[in-house]
Amino acid sequence: MSVGLEREPSQAVEPASGQSDSGGAGRAAERPTWPHRHLLDTDVLTGGDVELVMATADAMKQVLARPIPTVPALRGRNVTLLFYEASTRTRVSFEVAGKNLSANVVNIATAASSVTKGESLVDTVRTLEALGAQLLVIRHGVSGAPYLAARHFGGHIVNAGDGWHAHPTQALLDLYTIRERLGQSLAGRKVVVLGDVLHSRVARSNVWTLTAAGADLWLCGPATLLRGFEAWARVGAAGRRFTVTSDVNAALRDADVVMALRVQRERMASALVPSLREYAARFGLTAERLELARPEAFVMHPGPMNEGVEIAPAVAEGPRSVITTQVANGVAVRMAVLQLLAGRVA
């Protein structure tokens, strides 16, 4: 029943606290094993699970630094990318990650498949399994769709973004990028997520990983785009607490990390934001606003950006931006995730 969440029996070992980061591939002897069949969200990841992804990503980054950045970890395995929503960076990132691991990567463009003839997700997933898919990477516009797929698929599912719900590899690559700069523990570090939180799967998955890492997390945006989050912050699901505010100055003051989120044009049609101009004026991440943050603070964005709306071009392309580093780290983290999941069937 709970195939998507269930932790299979394992000898998972929590890493000793205070263990330095960048354990890398050389620490295999004391490394915990990966207990999850799928990666559907970050909410079920323990501290040990996250450390394992980070350590494996370190190893993958070393692979990426080679002249020929390819290892045979998934040779002969089939990684199928099933994207029901348009995506460039995430799809290409998974494709490159799979190819770097020597997997056979199959790309399903849903517009050209029988999905447009009304085939159900369950039938599609079963068909892809019959065609040899072993790792299925799903992007879907409806929250929870990968959980449905997981109930009907014999292999491994990676959620590449479902509706407003989750985008676990993005949260993991965000965490990886932050830790590269701030170290393993984020205790006391102020991380601000600024923008359209309501519709953001990136924000939700980041809530789990960043609060678990000890960050002082702030979610900031117009009240219409924070609806419901005050309840989450108050209850502090699973003891995870964060701050919700519409006061952009209070949020940015002394921030260590600022992550801007995309604001889509459609939000005006649903009466959530009066205009993009007004949004940019009140909530856009400008160089001037960024002065409120710590001098060494850096800026992130999961992309794609609306430059001049949620983020000023000078900030997106400025010296504090790590946006292209996020993209590069995305490949390493996705290689790590594919490797950890497929290692189960090796």
Next chain:
Amino acid sequence: MSAVAATSVGQPVADLELSRAWLVDPAGGREGPGEIIVTNGVLEAVNWLEGDEAAGVDERGVVVAPAFTDLHAHFREPGNEAAETIATGTAAAAHGGFGTVCLMPNTDPPVDGREGMARLDSVVAGLSSPVRVLAYGAVTARSAGEELAPLGELADAGVVGYSDDGSPVRSAAVLRSALLYGGMLGLPVVDHPEDLGLTSGAEAHEGLVATVLGLRGWPAAAEAAAVGRDLAVLADVLADEPRARLHLTHVSTAPALDLIRSAKAARLPVTCDIAPHHLALSDEWLAGSRRWAWEAVDSVGRARDPWTDGSLVAAPFDSSLRVNPPLRSPEDAAACLAALLDGTADAVATDHAPHTSVDKDVEFGLAANGISGIETALGLLIAGVDAGRLPLLRAIEAMTLGASRVLGDRIGPGSGLVEGEQATLVVFDRADSWEVSPTNLLSLGKNSPLLGLELPGRVLLTIVDGQFAYRDRSLDA
């Protein structure tokens, strides 16, 4: 118990003698140890036991009560017979202890005129089940929300009220006319209170769970706003038509129930019902919880955090939980229970909404709304009784006398145990449970979020107008 000479469903009950059972008689306001004798389908004797005779009989064993009435059920005939037919629906109803069902008119085509009622009558005439099938007519032509359906014609054809259920009566002006015209005919308007402007695209009750799961919020305000509109219109028409009657169905939120409580205190002629899933389940279930709603609040009535206390035991996003109105917060479920206890809610109605797997085994946000619930209603209420949250007598009243309060004598005899009448009874064993499974559900709609769970209160017999409608297999052993 000793049963039974007659054999199969639909046959007259030749003889039934139940000694030492717990009798519940809502119309008489009485419960206690007793025995009943049915001869030739007639409830020959109801003997209440006293003193030594009553020793050892308590309300935790076999219970005898009037068969239940469901004010709100969807059988899908005509138009979607793969989801439910009237034959399978009545079989499911009898398995749930129901002897009378009131069908919503939103079939395809809808029951929006005498042709629809004639079609229904001809199906019912050929039915082997003795379950009484009553029907609402649509408020508006084609249930489209614009022109009135032929309410008088529908009344002549025997409808018990009017509803555009599935949707609210769209405009206050149409509702106003329907209340006036229906009042003139002596029939209630049954509204599904939902402000559609607040629920466009909504997937789950707006609150903690929807936020965490990234589901589009379905605010409680959408129900309260609609109830407020309906009550204002009702109050407005009473001076012109004092017989106007409004019934609000599947009310699910604390603020809406507060409005209805105040309206009843002001003596407005309004009634309401609550669905069993809104009493016993909560939005936590979408995240993977499987605990009863009353276990999901702390000692001061605040919702607990299911992520913290380890109660998430199933995978999230089970689309069998998608229903309109949505499963609400544990606080709202507690308010539903309180409303049932203080009489703000007159009845429990199942909103039985069977669907095929084609419509239901899909992404949560694309799944059809509805729970197949007519067979699990008793079990959910008994779970509340077992937990000490609901007196047994009130639970039974809510599915018998409550319906009579809403629809009057149009639903036929049978909210009491009356000697000399045709027997219309349910016999169930509170101490026995059954597993909710696709095989055990007689409904074609297997879309129950309770699949795999054991429910208390196993129905042994349902008898309607002297005939067996349901007999548990264990009685044939």
